[in-house]
Amino acid sequence: MDLHTGTFYWPNRLPDPPSYPALDSDLSCDVLIIGAGISGAQCGYYLSELGQDVVIVEKGKAGLGSTCTNTAVLQYAGDKMAHELADSFGETAAIRHLKLCREAIDDMEAAIRDIGRDTEFERRDSLYYASAKKDVAKLEKDFALLTRNGFSLDLLTEKQIRQRYPFSKHAALYIYGDAEMNPYAFTLGLLETAHARGVRIYENTKITGKKLNKDGTAFILTDGRCQIRARTVIVAAGCESLAFKREQNASVISSYAVISNPVDDLSMWSDRTLIWETARPYMYMRTTKDNRIIIGGLDEKTASANKRDSMLPQKREKLIQKFNELFPGLNVQPAYQLAAFYGGSRDGLPMIGMYDDYPGWYFLFAYGDSGIVYSMLLAKILRDVIISGSHPDLGLYRQQRPGVHEQPVI
Numbered sequence: 001m002d003l004h005t006g007t008f009y010w011p012n013r014l015p016d017p018p019s020y021p022a023l024d025s026d027l028s029c030d031v032l033i034i035g036a037g038i039s040g041a042q043c044g045y046y047l048s049e050l051g052q053d054v055v056i057v058e059k060g061k062a063g064l065g066s067t068c069t070n071t072a073v074l075q076y077a078g079d080k081m082a083h084e085l086a087d088s089f090g091e092t093a094a095i096r097h098l099k100l101c102r103e104a105i106d107d108m109e110a111a112i113r114d115i116g117r118d119t120e121f122e123r124r125d126s127l128y129y130a131s132a133k134k135d136v137a138k139l140e141k142d143f144a145l146l147t148r149n150g151f152s153l154d155l156l157t158e159k160q161i162r163q164r165y166p167f168s169k170h171a172a173l174y175i176y177g178d179a180e181m182n183p184y185a186f187t188l189g190l191l192e193t194a195h196a197r198g199v200r201i202y203e204n205t206k207i208t209g210k211k212l213n214k215d216g217t218a219f220i221l222t223d224g225r226c227q228i229r230a231r232t233v234i235v236a237a238g239c240e241s242l243a244f245k246r247e248q249n250a251s252v253i254s255s256y257a258v259i260s261n262p263v264d265d266l267s268m269w270s271d272r273t274l275i276w277e278t279a280r281p282y283m284y285m286r287t288t289k290d291n292r293i294i295i296g297g298l299d300e301k302t303a304s305a306n307k308r309d310s311m312l313p314q315k316r317e318k319l320i321q322k323f324n325e326l327f328p329g330l331n332v333q334p335a336y337q338l339a340a341f342y343g344g345s346r347d348g349l350p351m352i353g354m355y356d357d358y359p360g361w362y363f364l365f366a367y368g369d370s371g372i373v374y375s376m377l378l379a380k381i382l383r384d385v386i387i388s389g390s391h392p393d394l395g396l397y398r399q400q401r402p403g404v405h406e407q408p409v410i
Contacts, residue, residue, distance in 0.1 A: 006338030032230035035237035080348030117189030131279035257296035343367035
């Protein structure tokens with residue numbers, strides 16, 4: 001799959017990444033992880049804590065798939081609003097999901113302290129503003145639901161927004177405790193830590209075939225004519241996981257981002273909050289450690305790489321224009337630009353795929369706008385499922401989870 005095009009910012013921040021060999025002989029392991037991007041790295045990190053014999057294979061270079069285009073806006077709230085999730089799955093399930101996402105951000109912060117690599121992680125609050133007056137009611141619904149369930153946020157008025165920012169909006173949620181980071185550095189740090197604990201990592205090793213025995217053992221073939229024997233397989237290959245197993249609740253979406261020139265003075269940007277909006281498709285923005293601005297969004301529902309790429313110049317100009325309308329004093333220009341695929345789920349929740357025709361396989365579909373957060377919480381669930389056979393939240397993320405109208409009446 002042609003995952004992305006453009007000029008990429010995160011690899012430029014780490015010009016000398018670690019490297020791993022290609023697989024050149026047969027091997028066996030407890031757990032094989034396919035994909036050395038951020039999802040595979042999180043799975044490998046958690047499993048390595050428990051002494052599992054783990055192998056990670058990556059068809060290219062670690063972290064240079066979808067991870068290197070991820071803008072790493074780490075929020076517990078997603079593009080499907082909290083009250084919409086409650087309408088689909090019930091309030092209990094929706095709130096549990098959001099609390100797990102909030103916990104996953106805490107888990108990332110803890111992992112960063114463990115891995116010892118500078119990931120440029122910073123706690124940031126989020127401003128989620130109403131793009132139109134009609135959207136104020138949606139924000140009010142979310143505010144009531146979230147505060148009732150113990151989340152920390154404010155509902156800002158138009159006047160309060162003007163006091164903090166150089167723009168005016170009808171209303172906004174001000175959400176505490178989100179974060180930002182460098183996803184490429186985080187991935188490399190997790191892999192380095194897992195590798196030091198004994199996880200074997202192979203780059204430039206493409207999976208070309210498979211054989212599944214009745215006892216659940218998988219025999220995986222690679223392009224180097226090597227064979228991997230594994231008791232358990234985790235497919236954590238982002239959008240490319242769909243090449244192994246189609247999933248009806250998944251979709252491929254095209255997204256766009258620009259990263260600006262460094263900005264000397266960001267004082268007009270209150271606390272350098274993460275900013276996004278209620279419009280669909282929406283635009284979002286964040287700052288970086290070296291005082292650049294990442295502006296992204298304006299997604300398109302297309303899985304055509306040619307169509308995605310042809311729209312990049314138009315999307316770049318639109319993102320810059322809309323940002324400069326919000327912050328007219330900054331007058332930013334694009335230094336990097338990209339168009340990329342990412343996975344979406346049609347019902348608004350990420351998934352763990354478990355299928356009868358793939359016994360012993362788990363598909364980590366961390367699909368949605370908070371993919372890094374979703375990967376972290378799903379990796380923890382998979383760790384427990386693999387080690388002990390269960391996790392209390394597995395049912396929430398199985399690919400065949402019931403909606404609120406399908407749940408049995410008790």
